Amino acid sequence: MTNQYSITLLPGDGIGPEIMDVTVKVLEAVGKQCDIKFNFQTALIGGAAIDAKGVPLTPETVETCLKSDSVLLAAIGGYKWDNLPRELRPETGLLGIRAALELFANLRPATILPQLIDASSLKKEVVEGVDIMVVRELTGGIYFGQPKGIFTSETGEQRGVNTMAYTVSEIDRIARVAFETAQKRQKRLCSVDKANVLDVSQLWRDRLIKMSEEYPDVELTHMYVDNAAMQLVRNPKQFDTIVTGNLFGDILSDAAAMLTGSIGMLPSASLGANRPGLFEPVHGSAPDIAGQDKANPLAQVLSAAMMLRYGLNEPEAATKIEEAVLKVLDLGYRTGDIMSEGAKAVGCQEMGKVLLQVLEGN
Amino acid sequence: MTNQYSITLLPGDGIGPEIMDVTVKVLEAVGKQCDIKFNFQTALIGGAAIDAKGVPLTPETVETCLKSDSVLLAAIGGYKWDNLPRELRPETGLLGIRAALELFANLRPATILPQLIDASSLKKEVVEGVDIMVVRELTGGIYFGQPKGIFTSETGEQRGVNTMAYTVSEIDRIARVAFETAQKRQKRLCSVDKANVLDVSQLWRDRLIKMSEEYPDVELTHMYVDNAAMQLVRNPKQFDTIVTGNLFGDILSDAAAMLTGSIGMLPSASLGANRPGLFEPVHGSAPDIAGQDKANPLAQVLSAAMMLRYGLNEPEAATKIEEAVLKVLDLGYRTGDIMSEGAKAVGCQEMGKVLLQVLEGN
Ligand SMILES: [Mg+2]
Ligand SMILES: [Mg+2]
Numbered sequence: 001m002t003n004q005y006s007i008t009l010l011p012g013d014g015i016g017p018e019i020m021d022v023t024v025k026v027l028e029a030v031g032k033q034c035d036i037k038f039n040f041q042t043a044l045i046g047g048a049a050i051d052a053k054g055v056p057l058t059p060e061t062v063e064t065c066l067k068s069d070s071v072l073l074a075a076i077g078g079y080k081w082d083n084l085p086r087e088l089r090p091e092t093g094l095l096g097i098r099a100a101l102e103l104f105a106n107l108r109p110a111t112i113l114p115q116l117i118d119a120s121s122l123k124k125e126v127v128e129g130v131d132i133m134v135v136r137e138l139t140g141g142i143y144f145g146q147p148k149g150i151f152t153s154e155t156g157e158q159r160g161v162n163t164m165a166y167t168v169s170e171i172d173r174i175a176r177v178a179f180e181t182a183q184k185r186q187k188r189l190c191s192v193d194k195a196n197v198l199d200v201s202q203l204w205r206d207r208l209i210k211m212s213e214e215y216p217d218v219e220l221t222h223m224y225v226d227n228a229a230m231q232l233v234r235n236p237k238q239f240d241t242i243v244t245g246n247l248f249g250d251i252l253s254d255a256a257a258m259l260t261g262s263i264g265m266l267p268s269a270s271l272g273a274n275r276p277g278l279f280e281p282v283h284g285s286a287p288d289i290a291g292q293d294k295a296n297p298l299a300q301v302l303s304a305a306m307m308l309r310y311g312l313n314e315p316e317a318a319t320k321i322e323e324a325v326l327k328v329l330d331l332g333y334r335t336g337d338i339m340s341e342g343a344k345a346v347g348c349q350e351m352g353k354v355l356l357q358v359l360e361g362n
Numbered sequence: 363m364t365n366q367y368s369i370t371l372l373p374g375d376g377i378g379p380e381i382m383d384v385t386v387k388v389l390e391a392v393g394k395q396c397d398i399k400f401n402f403q404t405a406l407i408g409g410a411a412i413d414a415k416g417v418p419l420t421p422e423t424v425e426t427c428l429k430s431d432s433v434l435l436a437a438i439g440g441y442k443w444d445n446l447p448r449e450l451r452p453e454t455g456l457l458g459i460r461a462a463l464e465l466f467a468n469l470r471p472a473t474i475l476p477q478l479i480d481a482s483s484l485k486k487e488v489v490e491g492v493d494i495m496v497v498r499e500l501t502g503g504i505y506f507g508q509p510k511g512i513f514t515s516e517t518g519e520q521r522g523v524n525t526m527a528y529t530v531s532e533i534d535r536i537a538r539v540a541f542e543t544a545q546k547r548q549k550r551l552c553s554v555d556k557a558n559v560l561d562v563s564q565l566w567r568d569r570l571i572k573m574s575e576e577y578p579d580v581e582l583t584h585m586y587v588d589n590a591a592m593q594l595v596r597n598p599k600q601f602d603t604i605v606t607g608n609l610f611g612d613i614l615s616d617a618a619a620m621l622t623g624s625i626g627m628l629p630s631a632s633l634g635a636n637r638p639g640l641f642e643p644v645h646g647s648a649p650d651i652a653g654q655d656k657a658n659p660l661a662q663v664l665s666a667a668m669m670l671r672y673g674l675n676e677p678e679a680a681t682k683i684e685e686a687v688l689k690v691l692d693l694g695y696r697t698g699d700i701m702s703e704g705a706k707a708v709g710c711q712e713m714g715k716v717l718l719q720v721l722e723g724n
Contacts, residue, residue, distance in 0.1 A: 121596055126483040142504075142526060143559050150565050159529045160565030164504060167521045194609070197505050203512050203522030229617040233595065234483055247556070251613060255591040 004037045005312055008068040008276070010061070010097075013047040013090060014285025015295035015348075016074030022297035022352030023072070023304050026321060029359045030308075034317040041068070045097060046076030046090035046285075056093030062100045070311040071101070071278045074300055075285035098138070103270035103278055104170070105177040106136040106249065107310060110236075110256035110266070115329035116338055119261030122236075132239045132256050133185060135178040136249025138270060140170045143246050164200050166245065171207040177271055178243035179215040184309065188219045188240035192228045192248055204245065225252070232256055257282060264296050264337045267303035269310045279307040289336075293347040296335035298325055301355065324358045331358075366399045367674055370430040370638075372423070372459075375409040375452060376647025377657035377710075378436030384659035384714030385434070385666050388683060391721045392670075396679040403430070407459060408438030408452035408647075418455030424462045432673040433463070433640045436662055437647035460500070465632035465640055466532075467539040468498040468611065469672060472598075472618035472628070477691035478700055481623030484598075494601045494618050495547060497540040498611025500632060502532045505608050526562050528607065533569040539633055540605035541577040546671065550581045550602035554590045554610055566607065587614070594618055619644060626658050626699045629665035631672045641669040651698075655709035658697035660687055663717065686720045693720075 007027075011020040024040060031038050043061040050056050056076075065071045077090040086092060112120065112130040120127045145163030152158055182189040191208045193201035205222055212220040223231065225248045231238060232255050244252060257266055266282040281299030289295060302325060309318035333354050334343040346354065369389075373382040386402060393400050405423040412418050418438075427433045439452040448454060474482065474492040482489045507525030514520055544551040553570045555563035567584055574582040585593065587610045593600060594617050606614060619628055628644040643661030651657060664687060671680035695716050696705040708716065 121488040122484050145523075148561050150561050153529075157529050157531060158565060159527055160560075160562030161507075161525060161527045162560045162562050163523060163525055165521055165523045167515070167519050169519060194612075198522075198524045199510050199512050200522035200524045203520060226612045226616040229591065229613045230620040233617055233620040234623075250556075250588045251591045254588040255595055255617070258592040258595040261596075 002035050002037050003314070004039065005070065006039045006041070006068040008065045008071045009040055009042045010045045010071060010073040011042065011048070012045050012074045012076040012285060013078045014075055014287040014290040016076070016285055018291070018293065018295050018348045019281070019297040019300040020072070020074045022348060022355070023300045025352055026301050026324070026355055026359065027304050029356050030317045030320050033320065033359070034314065036314060036317060045073070045093045047078050047081045049093060050081055050084070050088060050090065056088065056090050057096040062097065065097060065101060065276060068276050070276050070307050071097070072304060072307055073278055073280040075281065075283065077285050078287035078290070080287075097278065098270065101270075101275045101278055102139070102272040104137060104139040104273065105174055105271040106138040106253070107181060107269040107271065107306070108134045108136060108253035108257065108266070108282070109268075109306075110134065110260055112260055113262075113265065113326065113329060115326070116260070116262050116265065118340065119338070120259060121261055122259060127236060127259055130236045130259060132236060133181055133241045134249060134253040134256055135174065135181055135241060135243040136253050137166075137170070137174040137244070137246050139246075140166055141246030164198070164245075164247070166200050166204060168203070168207055171204050172211060173273060174243065175208055175211040178241060179211065179218050181310070182218045182241040183215065184315070186240040187217055188221070190221045190223055190228075190239055190242050192223050192225050192242055192244035192252060194225050195222070196224060208243070228252060229255060232259065262338055265299050265302070267299050267306045269303070269306040271310065277307070277311040279303040279311060293349055294336055295348045296337050297348050297351055301325060320359065324355055327358045328354050364397050364399050365676070366401065367432065368401045368403070368430040370427045370433045371402055371404045372407045372433060372435040373404065373410070374407050374436045374438040374647060375440045376437055376649040376652040378438070378647055380653070380655065380657050380710045381643070381659040381662040382434070382436045384710060384717070385662045387714055388663050388686075388717055388721065389666050391718050392679045392682050395682065395721070396676065398676060398679060407435070407455045409440050409443045411455060412443055412446070412450060412452065418450065418452050419458040424459065427459060427463060427638060430638050432638050432669050433459070434666060434669055435640055435642040437643065437645065439647050440649035440652070459640065460632065463632075463637045463640055464501070464634040466499060466501040466635065467536055467633040468500040468615070469543060469631040469633065469668070470496040470498060470615035470619065470628075470644070471630075471668075472496065472622055474622055475624075475627065475688065475691060477688070478622070478624045478627065480702065481700070482621060483623055484621060489598060489621055492598045492621060494598060495543060495603045496611060496615040496618055497536065497543055497603060497605040498615050499528075499532070499536040499606070499608050501608075502528055503608030526560070526607075526609070528562055528566060530565070530569055533566050534573060535635060536605065537570055537573040540603060541573065541580050543672070544580045544603040545577065546677070548602040549579055550583070552583045552585055552590075552601055552604050554585050554587050554604055554606035554614060556587050557584070558586060570605070590614055591617060594621065624700055627661050627664070629661050629668045631665070631668045633672065639669070639673040641665040641673060655711055656698055657710045658699050659710050659713055663687060682721065686717055689720045690716050
């Protein structure tokens with residue numbers, strides 16, 4: 001039986017269309033092999049939407065996304081739109097689609113690819129084999145908590161205030177995503193908090209412990225956020241899956257990503273509650289090299305693999321794509337951003353062709 | 363003219379007394395050379411105070427500290443007192459003396475010593491020459507902000523809440539310490555916040571910019587906390603002095619410390635408003651090796667150097683101590699915790715003797 005999925009493509013701006021183009025071909029090739037049919041529709045977002053429709057996100061794009069099974073985004077933004085008022089900036093379109101899809105769980109892998117290990121600032125023996133998944137809560141915590149603002153006290157002094165808050169239901173739903181993510185990996189989940197000082201962390205920890213009863217196959221541990229920042233530097237191999245709140249996740253997912261030394265290779269996933277997930281590379285739209293066939297499409301291709309694994313539950317097809325990426329690197333093909341001595345320099349399109357050859361040769 | 367200082371020694375527990383003993387001898391030796399007279403008095407804190415007086419901090423100890431020019435602390439705690447109720451634990455004594463001295467500024471250096479560079483998990487070329495000072499606000503921010511607690515909403519759902527708040531006067535006084543610290547260093551200050559999202563950070567950034575008018579010789583830059591965590595991993599050499607709030611400082615000072623790979627070598631300083639500062643190593647009391655002449659006294663010795671530089675404004679004497687520590691390492695002397703092949707293994711007392719020889723040979 002053929003599984004069918006409706007996928008909304010949001011190529012966006014800059015190098016977005018080029019890398020999306022390669023990714024669609026890769027998805028179609030792997031679909032044929034795994035008996036999966038993708039029905040793609042393309043929609044506008046970011047600068048492309050501003051140019052065509054005057055706003056960075058239209059109701060039509062939102063509707064198209066909501067009706068699909070998954071959304072694959074490339075990148076948005078560019079110099080051209082930098083001086084528009086905030087509500088008309090490309091970034092506002094991205095925030096809008098995230099809100100519309102209620103994407104409360106952000107999955108940020110930090111995987112060391114053996115072929116690119118020299119790019120890391122850490123010693124080879126420290127990062128060899130590192131494969132971390134940070135599950136970050138994305139719609140709660142201190143970035144959204146009320147009250148917030150700059151207030152003036154009775155004495156006339158200004159006081160800046162933000163509120164870090166989580167409810168039980170907010171914690172439980174991110175915990176569920178984290179336990180299920182760990183189940184697809186090495187089944188070790190490290191919850192990062194500051195429960196020795198923060199009440200909100202104490203509730204977070206209590207709920208994680210409670211939820212772990214439903215996932216007896218996953219080993220749950222706890223770590224304070226300052227120690228986690230140290231341990232990522234000291235011995236990142238100790239981690240499998242990490243779950244944490246919005247602010248701590250913002251900091252730790254970026255620190256973990258930087259361990260790899262090649263941010264341009266990293267995909268990400270954002271998952272909602274009973275809504276399509278959104279999958280996108282960590283890198284930006286790189287307007288300086290747009291349209292020159294210089295872009296590295298691999299993070300976008302790996303985002304499609306995350307879509308298959310975490311959005312569509314097609315792990316076999318996901319693995320095929322991930323293995324093809326590794327094989328292409330093994331064969332020595334490199335775009336400019338990851339070029340090293342003795343490797344074969346290729347452009348975006350040729351990288352795509354080699355990927356297809358490898359996939360079809362499998 | 364001889365400068366005279368009254369110094370309160372808090373040797374505390376575990377290896378504390380041994381490393382304090384070495385440090386006092388080093389201070390006396392450098393005092394002779396620099397025409398400084400130290401009047402030492404020893405007071406009880408932590409487990410030692412519990413055993414002698416029944417509480418981890420007595421009013422007499424607080425009074426002695428308040429009357430002195432600086433306080434030098436070694437380390438507190440041990441298995442023996444771990445099962446006491448919280449108000450009788452050694453750590454409560456430490457929190458008590460910090461509160462009594464109103465220590466709002468925590469200075470945490472992360473310096474790569476060339477002799478110990480191999481201990482870092484980062485590549486030599488990445489960490490060579492790293493010399494960072496993190497100035498962390500210590501008595502405000504989310505660890506103390508009100509309201510805090512776990513509350514039950516009208517719908518019966520629990521919600522954990524903490525408040526990140528800073529007033530203008532709290533920001534200004536830590537900014538002042540940071541600018542003055544940067545003036546004693548490379549005069550580059552990087553303020554870390556999350557001003558793109560947090561109101562409290564926006565006030566923080568506004569005040570830092572305002573305060574910088576008074577310090578035209580210091581170059582002020584700003585960085586978001588997630589990017590700072592990345593940059594510490596990617597290229598730590600870019601930083602000189604970092605100033606940030608309590609929570610961000612907790613995370614980043616530990617991450618920066620771990621870049622060195624030898625936490626056992628790191629000192630720290632905590633400064634108050636018109637009160638004596640407190641100087642202590644980052645490491646703990648190591649009860650497992652206490653009394654065996656195995657402890658590494660160098661972080662304690664370097665804490666005394668920080669006391670001279672940041673507490674007593676005696677930079678020349680501070681430099682003498684720091685140079686002596688480097689020289690001893692150059693000569694190949696190592697305690698067990700930093701031992702490497704081909705080095706000369708020494709105990710705590712012998713490390714002290716070699717330090718004195720080097721100091722007196724200068
Ligand atoms: Mg971030
Ligand atoms: Mg800490």
